[in-house]
Amino acid sequence: MADVIKKATRESYGEALAALGDKYDNLYVLDADLAAATKTGIFKKKFPDRFFDCGIAEANMMGVAAGLAATGKIPFASTFAMFAAGRAFEIVRNSIGYPHLNVKIGATHAGISVGEDGATHQCNEDIALMRTIPGMTIINPADDVEAKAAVEAAIQHNGPVYMRFGRLAVPVFNDPATYKFELGKGIKLRDGKDIAIIATGLMVNEAIEAAKVLEAEGVSATVINIHTIKPIDEDIIVEAAKTTGLVLTVEEHSIIGGLGSAVSDVLSAKQPTKLVKIGVNDEFGHSGPAVELLKQYGLCADNIVKTAKAAVAAK
Amino acid sequence: MDATIKKQLEITACKVRLGIIEGVFNAKSGHPGGSLSIADMLTYLYFAKMNVYPDKPDEPSRDRFVLSKGHTAPALYSTLAEKGFFPKEELKSLRHVGALLQGHPCITIPGVDMSSGSLGQGISAACGMALSGKISGDTYKVYTVLGDGEIEEGQVWEAAMFAAHYKLDNLVAVVDNNGLQIDGKISDVMSPYPIKEKFEAFGWHAIEINAHDFDEIDKAFNEAETVSGQPVVIIQKSTKGKGVSFMEDQVGWHGTAPNKEQYDQAVAELSAKLKELEG
Numbered sequence: 001m002a003d004v005i006k007k008a009t010r011e012s013y014g015e016a017l018a019a020l021g022d023k024y025d026n027l028y029v030l031d032a033d034l035a036a037a038t039k040t041g042i043f044k045k046k047f048p049d050r051f052f053d054c055g056i057a058e059a060n061m062m063g064v065a066a067g068l069a070a071t072g073k074i075p076f077a078s079t080f081a082m083f084a085a086g087r088a089f090e091i092v093r094n095s096i097g098y099p100h101l102n103v104k105i106g107a108t109h110a111g112i113s114v115g116e117d118g119a120t121h122q123c124n125e126d127i128a129l130m131r132t133i134p135g136m137t138i139i140n141p142a143d144d145v146e147a148k149a150a151v152e153a154a155i156q157h158n159g160p161v162y163m164r165f166g167r168l169a170v171p172v173f174n175d176p177a178t179y180k181f182e183l184g185k186g187i188k189l190r191d192g193k194d195i196a197i198i199a200t201g202l203m204v205n206e207a208i209e210a211a212k213v214l215e216a217e218g219v220s221a222t223v224i225n226i227h228t229i230k231p232i233d234e235d236i237i238v239e240a241a242k243t244t245g246l247v248l249t250v251e252e253h254s255i256i257g258g259l260g261s262a263v264s265d266v267l268s269a270k271q272p273t274k275l276v277k278i279g280v281n282d283e284f285g286h287s288g289p290a291v292e293l294l295k296q297y298g299l300c301a302d303n304i305v306k307t308a309k310a311a312v313a314a315k
Numbered sequence: 316m317d318a319t320i321k322k323q324l325e326i327t328a329c330k331v332r333l334g335i336i337e338g339v340f341n342a343k344s345g346h347p348g349g350s351l352s353i354a355d356m357l358t359y360l361y362f363a364k365m366n367v368y369p370d371k372p373d374e375p376s377r378d379r380f381v382l383s384k385g386h387t388a389p390a391l392y393s394t395l396a397e398k399g400f401f402p403k404e405e406l407k408s409l410r411h412v413g414a415l416l417q418g419h420p421c422i423t424i425p426g427v428d429m430s431s432g433s434l435g436q437g438i439s440a441a442c443g444m445a446l447s448g449k450i451s452g453d454t455y456k457v458y459t460v461l462g463d464g465e466i467e468e469g470q471v472w473e474a475a476m477f478a479a480h481y482k483l484d485n486l487v488a489v490v491d492n493n494g495l496q497i498d499g500k501i502s503d504v505m506s507p508y509p510i511k512e513k514f515e516a517f518g519w520h521a522i523e524i525n526a527h528d529f530d531e532i533d534k535a536f537n538e539a540e541t542v543s544g545q546p547v548v549i550i551q552k553s554t555k556g557k558g559v560s561f562m563e564d565q566v567g568w569h570g571t572a573p574n575k576e577q578y579d580q581a582v583a584e585l586s587a588k589l590k591e592l593e594g
Contacts (some may be wrong), residue, residue, distance in 0.1 A: 028450070052446065052481070060439045060473035067443020070422070070429055072375070073450070075443075090433060091470070095440055099422040099430040 005144075006169040009202075010108040012147035013165045014039025017076060017106075018046045019148075024074065024155055030065055032058045032079040037167075038108045040078045058083040062091040062103070069101035074155060077103060081110035081164060085126035096160050097133040104154045105162045110140075111252035112280060112297055113168040113202065115290035122285035128257025130162045131230050137183065138230040140164040140251075140259075142204035145174035146227055149181035157183055166252075168290040170202045186233035188240070192220035194312050196240035199250040200226045200259045203278075203299060207250055210304035217305075219312050229262055237266045241273040246315055248276045248308055252299050255279035276311045278304060316533040320363065322592065324529050327397060328358040329589040332558045333582065334393030334406050340578040342389075342410035345418070348568040350390035352493040352526065352553040353460055357394040359532045360458055369399035372425045378455050379444045381429045383437025384462035384491060385419040386570070391427070392416050400426035435468025437461070438488060442478050445486035445546075460489045464496030466507045472517065478546040479518025486546045487539050488519075491526065493555035495566045514548045526553030559584055 021027055021043060033056045035041035044051035054061035058079050065077040077084070084107040085092070096103045112122045130138050137157060141147035147165060154161040189204070190211050199207035204225045211221040222240050226232065241247050247267065249260035260277035267273045280297055294300050298307075331354045339345040361367065365378040382391045389409065396403040401415065401424070408414040415424060419432025428444070431437040441459035448455050465471065478486055490510055498504045507513070511521045520542045524531040532551075539547040555569070556562030559581040573581055 050450075054477060055473075055480075057470075057473035057476065059435075059470040060442070060477055063436050063439020063470070063474065064443035064446060064477065066429070067381075067440040067445070068447045069443075070440065071379070071444050071447035071453075073447050091436055091439070094430065094433045095436045101422075 005172045007144040007172055008167055008169045009141055009144065009147040009165040010039045010167060012144040013106050013108065013151060013163070014042035016148040016151035017043040020152055020155060021047045021050065026072070026074050027155065028052065028068060028073050028075045030054055030061050030075055030077045032056055032061050032083065034079055038078040038106065040106070058088040059091045062088045063095050065103040066095040066099065066101050069103045070099070075103055076106050078106040078108065080121060081107035081123035081126040082121055085129045085162065086123060089129055093133050097136055100135050100159055102158055103160050106165065107162060108165040109167045110164045111166060112285040112293045113166055113252060113290040115167065115293060116287050118287035119284040124254040124280040124285065125257070126164060127229055127253050127259065128261070131257060131262065135159055136230060137161040137228065138164070139228050140201040141227050142201055142225055143170060143174050144172045145176045145179045146181060149179060150227065153181050153183045164201065166202055168202065171205045173205050173208065181227070184228045184231045184233060186236035187225040187227070188222065188236060189225055190221065190223040192222040193244060194220045195246045195248055195308050196222040196224060196244040197248045197250060197304065197308065198224045198226055198237065198240065198259065198263055200229060201252055203250040203252055206299070206301045207304055209301040210308065213301065213305045214308055217309070219309060221308060226259060229259055232262050232266060234266045234270065237263055238271045241267055241271045245273060246311055247273050248278065248304070248311060250278045250304055253279055255281055276307060278307055316530050321529045324358055324362060326589065326592045327362050328355045329585055329592060331358050331390065331393045331397055333585045333589070334396060334403060335389040336559070336573065336578060336581045336585065338389040338392060338406040338409040339572045341407045343572050344410060345389055345572055346386045346570050347389065347573070348495070348555040348562060348565070349384060349462060349491065349493065350387040351557045351559060351562065352555045353387055353390050353491050354558065355527050355529065356460060356489055356491070356532065356551060357390050359529060361394050361398050363533070364536055365458065367398070367426070369426070372400060376453070376455055379428045379441070379457045381437040381441040381457070381459040382420050382431050383441070383459045384434065384465050385432030385437060388418065388420050391420055395426040434462070434465040435470035438471055438474040441486060441488070442474050442483060445478070445483040446481055448485050449481070449483065457486045458489070460491060463490055463492040463494065463501050463507060463510065466490060466510065467505050475514060475517040475519065482544045483546045484543050488546065488548045490548060490550045491553050492550055493553045495555045495569065497569050499566055510550050518545060520545045520547045521550060522547065523550045523552065526551035527557055558588070
């Protein structure tokens with residue numbers, strides 16, 4: 001796999017904004033003193049008149065985005081997930097969600113793969129928080145190709161969208177020539193009969209790798225990529241549960257309120273099926289290199305293999 | 316200000332106050348004190364200042380208004396009804412199940428430009444609208460009204476910094492300085508004073524006026540229009556509960572609805588005032 005290209009989805013975000021700025025002249029970008037890290041700096045360089053730094057004031061930035069949207073602009077409000085979904089939660093709820101304004105939130109540095117900065121900056125709660133806001137669309141892309149497509153899909157969608165991007169460079173596994181992003185539609189990457197692995201974000205690639213290992217060891221796994229966590233693709237989840245009778249969710253997010261919970265909501269109502277969740281357990285992260293942290297927290301192909309085998313054995 | 320126009324504004328403000336009492340009484344809850352203290356300001360904005368179109372509430376060129384102190388929605392609703400955005404009858408179902416008029420301003424109500432009510436947020440949205448106008452070269456103005464207790468919220472000062480940084484001279488913020496918040500006098504609870512100096516330090520052009528004198532209000536807005544490269548704040552010294560004798564300057568009337576007897580008295584006082592004005 002030496003030829004695998006790796007790229008952080010925050011890079012994809014910045015590049016997509018800059019590329020789409022020509023096509024959508026109503027697109028504006030806000031940042032809160034993190035343009036170098038969120039990569040909106042790429043847009044700023046190309047469109048300096050359409051970029052507004054709000055300084056280290058995320059609450060106001062979300063409100064400004066609401067005002068821009070209320071007057072017909074399409075603002076992308078960008079900062080780390082911790083501050084976008086965490087600090088500014090109530091502004092996102094009341095000034096963006098409640099009036100259902102056309103604001104796009106670009107939240108980078110999500111999850112523990114922030115790495116060395118540690119727990120204060122490792123946001124494992126954002127999906128849970130954003131899921132509770134009525135009318136909020138949540139996209140958690142898996143790689144560069146999907147992230148770029150997601151940015152354009154967000155522009156084309158009228159309403160608030162929360163997009164989750166990562167700091168860590170991750171393998172680009174989607175083929176830009178054939179990849180098609182459909183908001184609210186999961187993507188089945190592999191068909192199996194013993195277990196359905198439903199993953200999101202950077203865990204999708206790990207799930208694909210795990211499925212290959214599982215196959216070699218006699219376990220047949222379906223792999224589904226859920227890039228849109230809200231609204232979630234109920235049909236693909238129900239179908240996978242019916243086919244396999246066992247579901248494993250994998251996400252770089254708290255096991256409380258994220259993809260696992262969303263899938264659980266679907267299954268318990270429509271297709272009661274045993275569900276096992278891999279995610280960040282009910283604990284904070286800590287400092288360390290991202291890849292090591294992901295391994296330590298079980299957010300890797302090895303742990304998916306181990307967990308899937310145990311679950312299948314217990315069937 | 317022209318005496319005839321002033322008289323007409325005083326009459327309209329009196330009607331707006333009657334609508335506030337009507338709304339809060341029928342809702343059996345809500346915030347009469349701070350609504351009555353901004354009745355003159357809203358009357359001035361909607362009847363003497365802003366370009367708004369009751370028959371085309373979403374007209375893109377309209378001036379924008381954000382009630383950052385959203386709990387005083389009865390004042391906004393009464394003003395909008397008086398202006399013709401929706402029937403005055405709607406005030407009677409304020410806060411009721413299935414009603415048009417929600418407890419706090421909601422963007423889906425005709426004439427309401429932004430949902431608000433969680434304090435400190437409206438001014439940020441107003442900044443966004445003003446920035447948007449600057450970006451597009453639009454000539455509309457953006458007005459927002461904040462409470463003096465509201466400016467204890469940190470977000471207000473984030474917005475204050477932003478507005479000055481981006482030279483939003485198409486934005487006028489009004490601080491309704493009635494001196495009272497839920498827990499008591501603002502000077503006792505958490506003093507935001509000195510308000511004028513704070514805004515000036517943040518780069519704003521600040522004007523202090525009497526909230527209940529249309530000549531002073533008019534003069535302040537005329538001055539605001541001469542200011543370039545800076546946002547303007549008008550700090551209006553007001554009386555909470557203004558116009559209803561037993562509600563004036565009483566913290567207890569921040570968020571309490573009048574009972575039938577109190578309602579009758581308030582209506583009687585305001586009706587007498589209206590009759591006197593209409594001569």
